[in-house]
Amino acid sequence: RPKAPPPPLERDEQAALFSCRDIAKKKRPELQWLFAIPNGVWLPDAYAKTALRQGLTAGVCDVALLVPRGNYHGLLIELKRRNATPCCVEASQKDFLGFHSAHGYYATWCKGWVAAKTIIEMYLECQLCRD
Numbered sequence: 001r002p003k004a005p006p007p008p009l010e011r012d013e014q015a016a017l018f019s020c021r022d023i024a025k026k027k028r029p030e031l032q033w034l035f036a037i038p039n040g041v042w043l044p045d046a047y048a049k050t051a052l053r054q055g056l057t058a059g060v061c062d063v064a065l066l067v068p069r070g071n072y073h074g075l076l077i078e079l080k081r082r083n084a085t086p087c088c089v090e091a092s093q094k095d096f097l098g099f100h101s102a103h104g105y106y107a108t109w110c111k112g113w114v115a116a117k118t119i120i121e122m123y124l125e126c127q128l129c130r131d
Contacts, residue, residue, distance in 0.1 A: 007082040007112070010040070014062060014079050017113035028124060034065045059092025061107065065120065070129025073104045077119060082112035 008016070014036060025031035039060045043051055066074040078093050089097075089109050100107040106128055110116040122128050 010079060010081050013081060013113045017063070017079065017116050020113065020117055030067045030124065033067055034063065034120065036063055037061060059090065059096040061093070061096060063116065065123070069123055070126050071104070072106045072123070072129065075120065075123045076100050076105050076107040077116050078109035079113070079116055080109055080111055084111045
């Protein structure tokens with residue numbers, strides 16, 4: 001029995017999400033403002049120290065859409081691989097998502113780019129809006 005291939009790496013999931021964004025923004029122009037926050041990128045020590053001095057902060061989410069919908073100020077997503085579990089979300093990431101959820105953002109984590117795409121679509125269509 002052949003083994004199933006491993007799930008894509010997180011960076012590949014994110015690249016797929018942004019490829020989808022590039023196509024979808026023709027119909028939804030606000031998607032041009034969906035952006036990545038390169039916090040999880042490996043940097044050599046010298047660059048990492050510079051990045052930290054410039055504000056690189058542990059726990060900040062991977063993807064943001066700062067477009068208000070309903071009662072939310074914007075959407076924040078921590079993107080994980082498809083085989084991720086809640087324990088894959090680090091404490092600093094949980095803190096970031098919790099803080100922003102409490103302050104008017106829709107902040108969540110997703111398993112894979114398809115789940116993130118679904119959340120983004122639901123957010124833009126106000127299906128996640130609170131009463």
